[in-house]
Amino acid sequence: MPATSVTSEKAVTNVSKRRTGEFRRIVRVLLSRKLVVFGLVIIFLLLVAVIFAPVLTPYDPYKTSLRETLQQPSWSHLLGTDNLGRDLLTRLLYGARISLLIGLVVVVAAAAVGTLLGAIAGYYERWLGSLIMRVMDAVMSIPMILLALIIAALLGGGMANVMIALAVALTPAYARLMHGQVLTVKQNDYILAERAIGSRSIHIMLRHLLPNCLPQILVVMAMMLGGAILAEAGLSFLGIGITPPTPAWGSMVNEGMQYLETNPLMCFAPGIAVMLVVFAFNMVGDGLRDALDPRLRGTI
């Protein structure tokens, strides 16, 4: 039959195209959306700031200069200076380091712990799973800021404790996501088939359940990075996160509040930085979700 041979040939070329094209397809989907590209550009700029901060600016973010306080933007100080005469742009660049560091550590830690707990809970459905998920529900029922406040009150401020507080607050989200994923993936025949060839539970969990849940976890990580940065800024703004003189965006907004009328940039610059970065991560996370969503596969 000529018809079938034509379709099978088509299928063969499709297959070879698809083999090389999976990564490229994801990139193409991401780049086809303006907002995602915008987000990627901001993230790129953020990375440049984080890596090259000492090269990009001649100033020290900590060194005060009482003769140059609250200056308006000029060529020597592009964003002006703050109430202690420190270059605002410099503090913004160094603040990006803090934000990204905390965001990454928090998200990775929460994802690692949450994914593990969720996987165990989904795999051992009976009392162990219920126990883990009830604890997660309990943690989730406490508002994140409140939880962070409690932890900060217990452990004190400082960067490490902010990370712990936020990681604890974000862990249940991953645990629930993973739990649901595992429960769904577990129903698949290939898990039964895997048991039917005599594999061990731990092997099934790591080799078969995890890879099938990973795309969703990655998407949530990308989206949560923005949330974590925002939460850190919020805590620092409230004064229980990163404390001055460390240049964190949140505490910079707080400091700037008192000088809203004399030098509004002191408040707005870090605020806008937080907004842009959170927006960028959310957009990229959204784009990633769409690109990795198997239901949309092949439509673009």
Place this chain on the structure above:
Amino acid sequence: MPGEDAGRAMEPLLRVENLKVEFHTERGTVAAVNDVSYDIYDGEIVGLVGESGSGKTVSQLAVMQLVRTPPGLITGGRVLFEGADLLQYPSKSREMRSVRGRKIAMVFQEPMTSLNPALTVGLQLREMLELHLGMNREASRERSVELLQMVGIPDAEKRVKDYPHQFSGGMRQRVMVAMAISCNPKIVIADEATTALDATTQLQLLELMRDLVKRLGVSLVLVTHNLGVVARYAHRVYVMYAGRIVEHGTVAQVLSCPRHPYTRGLIQCVPRPGLGDRPLISIDGMPPDLIELGSACTFLPRCPYREPTCEQEVLPKLEVVEPGHEVACHLVSKGSDPCR
């Protein structure tokens, strides 16, 4: 039929005795498999026939201890294999794991979902070889290509690197067969392995499986609701209804002279081209609710040959009607055989 008389004299490879599986649901206890006993001999192809929900799949999963507990529970019986009762081992024990895949392998119904979409087929094949045969990467890689060639996948060297979604249903099922035979098991259980495929692919796959089991000396259990498949490929057949075996014998015995009214009904509803305008007769009614099984014959409500006495008597037991042919029907045991 090869090995038939010889097989009878030998010890069976697998002997299932009085297997019972229950499912505990909110509505009550479902007796999915009830007192099922059967033998599998070396090198033979055995058909296990019945409609959906008759306990075919569950009985096979129970043999492998793969029934999910809860809700399922194996409540009785023995599975004798290589001198041991498999049901004595805990489900996750080393002994049980070394039977699964290594000694008894399964091919499942849904080719679309039986392979992990996130891993290449080569990796999934290698996994099994490394797990059971202790092969290293190199050896298992070579062997997995060989296996794919054996099941007739063209361009096997390239195809091992492909993901399941790059294969058609029939090809995936071939991969599943390759996995099943990869560790030279004693028994392959094909659980409706061809049901989801179209007729031509089905035929190709069945031919392939028959050739392979013959070549490798494996016993094959064909779980199916397709009597045509059984007639063509199996040596012996067990007919299941409502969690029980109601008739078994050689394919010639059962198909040419079915004694149980249910088997007879099944045969009558298979279309056979070339036999004129024979009307297809379906079996009236529905399979019984396995939660409320009375003590009477489970087929009674649907039985076209029922007699008033059937209602008073308890469930019929399997009785020998001729050498190697057993039937569980009151009428047969009373001699007023409806099917004669």
